[in-house]
Amino acid sequence: MLAIRQVSKRFGPVEALVDVDLVVHPHEVVALVGDNGAGKSTLAKVVSGVMAPDSGVIELDGEPVAIASPSDAHQAGIATVFQDYALCENLDVTANLFLGRELRERSLMRDGEMERVARGILRVLTSRIPSVRTPIAHLTAGQRQTVAIARTLIGSPRLVILDEPTAALSVAHTAEVLNHIERLRELGLGVVLISHNLNDVRAVSDRIEVLRHGRNNGSFDTRNVSQEELLAAITGATQVPEPRPSDVGR
Numbered sequence: 644m645l646a647i648r649q650v651s652k653r654f655g656p657v658e659a660l661v662d663v664d665l666v667v668h669p670h671e672v673v674a675l676v677g678d679n680g681a682g683k684s685t686l687a688k689v690v691s692g693v694m695a696p697d698s699g700v701i702e703l704d705g706e707p708v709a710i711a712s713p714s715d716a717h718q719a720g721i722a723t724v725f726q727d728y729a730l731c732e733n734l735d736v737t738a739n740l741f742l743g744r745e746l747r748e749r750s751l752m753r754d755g756e757m758e759r760v761a762r763g764i765l766r767v768l769t770s771r772i773p774s775v776r777t778p779i780a781h782l783t784a785g786q787r788q789t790v791a792i793a794r795t796l797i798g799s800p801r802l803v804i805l806d807e808p809t810a811a812l813s814v815a816h817t818a819e820v821l822n823h824i825e826r827l828r829e830l831g832l833g834v835v836l837i838s839h840n841l842n843d844v845r846a847v848s849d850r851i852e853v854l855r856h857g858r859n860n861g862s863f864d865t866r867n868v869s870q871e872e873l874l875a876a877i878t879g880a881t882q883v884p885e886p887r888p889s890d891v892g893r
């Protein structure tokens with residue numbers, strides 16, 4: 644569905660991305676991992692139209708597409724949840740889901756219809772948010788992440804990119820968000836999960852792509868990769884053998 648080919652992006656002397664490739668299929672969760680500064684967020688921003696790459700091609704269904712703005716990405720069916728969630732605290736769940744894309748009939752907002760759709764989306768995600776009329780300010784961090792993910796489903800996306808969705812969450816809320824990611828896959832979407840948490844990545848992804856210093860540094864089937872292989876790809880280290888007892892103190 645999505646293919647990123649040979650994408651590069653530089654910030655002055657910093658090579659944030661160098662000839663990066665990434666492919667995502669429908670019904671697939673691809674985890675994008677790498678150390679701080681590896682280029683993960685830059686790649687997410689390029690695919691979501693927040694910043695333009697210096698070179699490279701983005702293809703959807705095998706056809707090159709120009710994603711020059713977030714609105715282009717939205718039109719192409721690409722939705723992204725960034726780390727700050729970008730929710731309005733004073734507005735309720737429904738208003739946040741439809742922010743800037745409100746359903747209207749002539750000039751009147753179709754509140755009832757928006758509420759119905761909001762409830763439907765939260766049901767699909769098996770969310771535990773009690774009411775779609777609750778203001779965001781009254782929600783837990785986990786529930787806010789749920790709303791941010793639910794918002795991606797307005798407008799029927801094909802690909803959802805989640806940038807560190809569990810970074811600020813408790814164990815229970817993390818489990819809930821991982822469950823939402825599984826639901827997105829069941830719905831047939833492609834998901835790119837950017838995460839530092841290898842437990843989360845292992846729990847929910849089908850494939851793991853490693854970035855290191857802005858370059859591809861390994862592609863693994865989640866079921867078959869060992870923790871050591873993953874860490875070696877992330878850190879760039881080759882396997883260091885354990886010191887033998889006879890070496891200790893030398």
Ligand SMILES: Nc1ncnc2c1ncn2[C@@H]1O[C@H](COP(=O)(O)OP(=O)(O)OP(=O)(O)O)[C@@H](O)[C@H]1O
Pocket residue numbers: 654657658659677678679680681682683684685686
């Ligand atoms: N707007 C910018 N201006 C200058 N340098 C930037 C900018 N955005 C990112 N960089 C640099 O590009 C490189 C890649 O950054 P990026 O944020 O994509 O990495 P990351 O893998 O997402 O890291 P983290 O896990 O810490 O979020 C880093 O060296 C970073 O300092």
